[in-house]
Amino acid sequence: xxxxxxxxxxxxxxxxxxxxxxxxxxxxxxxxxxxxxxxxxxxxxxxxxxxxxxxxxxxxxxxxxxxxxxxxxxxxxxxxxxxxxxxxxxxxxxxxxxxxxxxxxxxxxxxxxxxxxxx
Numbered sequence: 001x002x003x004x005x006x007x008x009x010x011x012x013x014x015x016x017x018x019x020x021x022x023x024x025x026x027x028x029x030x031x032x033x034x035x036x037x038x039x040x041x042x043x044x045x046x047x048x049x050x051x052x053x054x055x056x057x058x059x060x061x062x063x064x065x066x067x068x069x070x071x072x073x074x075x076x077x078x079x080x081x082x083x084x085x086x087x088x089x090x091x092x093x094x095x096x097x098x099x100x101x102x103x104x105x106x107x108x109x110x111x112x113x114x115x116x117x118x119x
Contacts, residue, residue, distance in 0.1 A: 001045060001099070001100045001101065001102060001103070001105075001106065002043075002045065003038070003040040003045045005103065006038060006045050006047070006100070006106060007025075007038070009103050009106050009107060010027055010038070010106075010110070013030065013107060013110050013111075014030035014031075015027045015028065015029060015030060015036075015110065016028050016030070018035075021077045022077060023039055023040045023041055024037050024038070024039050024075055024077040024078065025037065025038045025040075026077075026078075026079075026080070029110070029113065029114055029117060030114070032114070032117050032118070034050075034113075034117045035050075035080040035081075036048060036049045036050075036095075036113075037075070037077070037078045037081075037095065039073070039075065039097075044099070045099065046069070046073065046097040046098065046099055047097070047098050047099075047100070047106075047109075048073050048075075048078060048081075048095040048096065048097045048098075049095055049096050049098070049113065050080075050081055050082075050095055050096075051072065051081070051082065051094060051095055051096055053096060053113075053116065054096060056116055057096060059112070060098065060109060060112060060113070061098075063105060063108045063109055063112060064101075064104075064105060064108075065100055065101035065102050065104065065105025065108075066098055066099075066100060066101075066105050066108070066109050067098065067099045067100070067101075068096065068097070068098050069096075069097040069098070069099075072084075072094040072095065072096065072097075073094060073095055073096070073097035074086045074092040074093065074094045075092070075093060075094075076092055076093055077093070078093040078094070078095060079093060081093040081094060081095045082094070
């Protein structure tokens with residue numbers, strides 16, 4: 001799924017964009033204060049959620065077309081996420097990264113995430 005497609009779908013789902021620094025864009029889930037990030041690197045686009053959602057990772061991956069990365073994703077631009085020691089001297093913000101095969105997978109993922117956040 002391309003970055004342009006992903007951005008368009010997030011806009012259609014009422015996810016609002018707060019800022020873009022380098023290749024990382026911060027979004028908020030609609031009607032919540034839950035942040036997530038989109039990272040674009042060449043042809044690879046990832047959506048990153050807080051590590052607190054790790055307990056729901058398997059459930060989110062059951063959605064057709066949703067793929068999880070098994071390692072944490074680290075990036076200093078994800079300022080709303082917690083930090084942990086990674087490769088360097090200073091702790092780095094981190095989260096769980098997912099990729100999507102198509103628009104339906106992304107839409108289902110965001111809807112499921114909203115239901116988890118809202119309890």
